[in-house]
Amino acid sequence: MTETLKPSVLVTGGAGYIGSHAVLALKDAGWPVAVIDNLSTGFRFAVPEDVPLYEGDIEDSELLARIFAEQGTRAIMHFAGSIIVPESVEDPLKYYHNNTVKSRALIAAAVAANVPHFIFSSTAATYGIPTGGAVSEETPKAPINPYGSSKLMTEQMLADTALAHDLNYCALRYFNVAGADPRARTGQSTAGATHLIKVAVEAALGKRAGVAVYGTDYDTPDGTGVRDYIHVSDLAEAHVLALEALIAQPERSLTMNCGYGRGFSVLEVLDAVDRVTNRTIARQIEGRRAGDPASLISDPALLHATLSWQPKHDNLDTIIAHALAWERKLSELRGNG
Numbered sequence: 014m015t016e017t018l019k020p021s022v023l024v025t026g027g028a029g030y031i032g033s034h035a036v037l038a039l040k041d042a043g044w045p046v047a048v049i050d051n052l053s054t055g056f057r058f059a060v061p062e063d064v065p066l067y068e069g070d071i072e073d074s075e076l077l078a079r080i081f082a083e084q085g086t087r088a089i090m091h092f093a094g095s096i097i098v099p100e101s102v103e104d105p106l107k108y109y110h111n112n113t114v115k116s117r118a119l120i121a122a123a124v125a126a127n128v129p130h131f132i133f134s135s136t137a138a139t140y141g142i143p144t145g146g147a148v149s150e151e152t153p154k155a156p157i158n159p160y161g162s163s164k165l166m167t168e169q170m171l172a173d174t175a176l177a178h179d180l181n182y183c184a185l186r187y188f189n190v191a192g193a194d195p196r197a198r199t200g201q202s203t204a205g206a207t208h209l210i211k212v213a214v215e216a217a218l219g220k221r222a223g224v225a226v227y228g229t230d231y232d233t234p235d236g237t238g239v240r241d242y243i244h245v246s247d248l249a250e251a252h253v254l255a256l257e258a259l260i261a262q263p264e265r266s267l268t269m270n271c272g273y274g275r276g277f278s279v280l281e282v283l284d285a286v287d288r289v290t291n292r293t294i295a296r297q298i299e300g301r302r303a304g305d306p307a308s309l310i311s312d313p314a315l316l317h318a319t320l321s322w323q324p325k326h327d328n329l330d331t332i333i334a335h336a337l338a339w340e341r342k343l344s345e346l347r348g349n350g
Contacts, residue, residue: 019042019043019044019045020044020045020085020086020087020088020130020260021044021045021046021047021084021085021086021087021088022039022044022045022046022047022086022087022088022089022090022256023046023047023048023049023080023081023084023086023088023089023090023128024036024039024046024047024048024049024089024090024092025048025049025050025071025089025090025091025092025093025119026049026050026055026091026092026093026094026134027046027048027049027050027055027059027060027064027066027090027092028048028050028052028055028056028057028059028060028066029050029054029055029056029059029092029093030190030199030200030201030202030203030245031092031134031187031190031245031248031249032048032050032055032090032092032093032134033055033056033059033060033199034194034199034245034246034248034249035090035092035249035252035253036048036060036061036064037061037194037198037199037246037249038246038249038250038252038253039090039253040061040064042253044253045084045085046064047064047065047066047067047080047084047086048060048064048065048066048067049066049067049069049071049076049077049080049093050066050067050068050093051068051069051070051093052068054203056202058346059199059202061198065084067080070115071091071093071115071116071118071119072114072115072118072119074118074121074122074125077119077122077126078122078125078126081122081126081128082126086126086128087128087129087130088128088129088130088131088132088256088259088260089119089123089128089130089131089132090132090134090252090256091116091119091131091132091133091134092134093111093115093119094111094112094115094116094134094163094164095107095108095111095112095160096160097160097207098138098158098160098161098304099207099302101158101159101160101163102158102159102304105159108159108160108163109159109162109163109166111163112160112163112164112166112167113163113166113167113170116133116167116170117167117170120170120171120174120180123180124174124178124180127179128180129179129180129181129263130180130181130182130256130259130260130263131171131180131181131182131183131259132182132183132185132252132255132256132259133167133168133171133182133183133184133185134185134187135164135165135167135168135184135185135186135187135268136160136161136164136186136187137186137187137188137270137272137309137311138156138158138160138161138164139154139156139161139164139165139168139186140152140153140154140155140156140161140186140309141154141155141156141157141161141306142155142157142304142306143306143309146310147274147310147311147312148270148309148310148311148312149270149312149314149315150186150268150269150270150312150315157304158304168184168268171184171266172266175266179263181259181262181263181264181265181266182259182266182267183255183256183258183259183266183267183268183269184267184268184269185248185251185252185255185269185270185271186268186269186270186271186311187243187248187271187272188240188241188242188243188270188271188272188309188310188311189208189209189240189241189242189243189272189309190208190242190243190245190248191208191209191210191211191242191243191244191245191332191333191336192210192244192245192246192326192331192332192333192335192336193245193246193335193336193338193339194245194246194335194339195246195326195335197335197338197339197342199339200245200335200336200339200340200342200343201245201336201339202343209224209240209279209282210242210282210286210332210333210336211336211340212224213282213283213286213294213333214286214290214333214336214337214340215340216286216294216295217286217287217290217292217294217337218290218337218340218341218344220340222295223294223295223296223297224283224294224295224296224297225296225297225298225299226279226280226283226296226297226298226299227279227299227300227301227302227305228299228300228301228302228305229298230301231301231307231308232307233278233307233308234278235278235280235281237278237279237280238278238279238305238306238307238308238309239276239277239278239307239308239309239310240276240277240279240308240309240310241272241273241274241275241276241309241310241311242273242277242282242329242332243271243272243273243324244324244325244326244327244331244332244335246325246326246335247322247324247325247326247327248271250322250325251271251316251320251322254320254321254322255267255269255320258319258320267319269313269315269316269319269320270311270312270313270315270316271311271313271316272310272311272313273311273313273324273327274310274311274312274313274314275310276308276309276310277329281329282329282333283296285329285330285333286333288330289330289333289334289337290333290337
């Protein structure tokens, strides 16, 4: 797609972890891009200075209409929402509001403004606790927490809206997103984050006392949970390619898994962090957490077959090294390192 034909993209939650990487991927590829973020969990420093940032909420239909008009928006990448699974169990209404009700408002605003393309940040949590091997898009959807349910509801809203209006969409179901921009322009910046690699890197730098290992009695090679870790910059690139696919075939919508199709256990990840940092992280063995599957690995065949996606950072040590570099930079940004 030539640069002159690239339409303007609005990234919701573009000051957050994955959204800020999508902004960089779009910008690096020559797409006009703007961000809306209420900065409740995002960071102003994560948005490049030359990218318009609208501080506000995706439930604000008047603000959205103004942004669409000012920016000439023709596509939306929707990352804004709440993402902590245990919190969703404790406060389900927050998740149905932030992830479902607000997504409905955003979709309605897109339809009202005739914005034709919509990329949605979904999750492997829509599958719940799958049985068998790698998870394909045909695996039954059976979420076991409000986080997964709230995301699946938004997928359904998009599917129904696409049938009724001139809008096509792509729902990308993420597995475990990790790492940071290879040039350390952005990364996972949330205090108290629960992502394993983020937590382990913080521990390696002395920001945490150690890492809790939840469950060592799973039916896996070493007894700890196995997950499919995908580098956030590879994930962001998949979003750009998905947008190109929507524009190329406006009558088609897509739902695809985003992962590498290979898993690492908790202990394997911690061993890799020890190796990359040349330090030994303290490990505290805890009981299983409710709802944690023994293994969750993607079947990314559809993604590879549909998009010309070639991961550049498909290496656990690389993912950890990029996360480590960002963590060190984050200390400098916050003036404590």
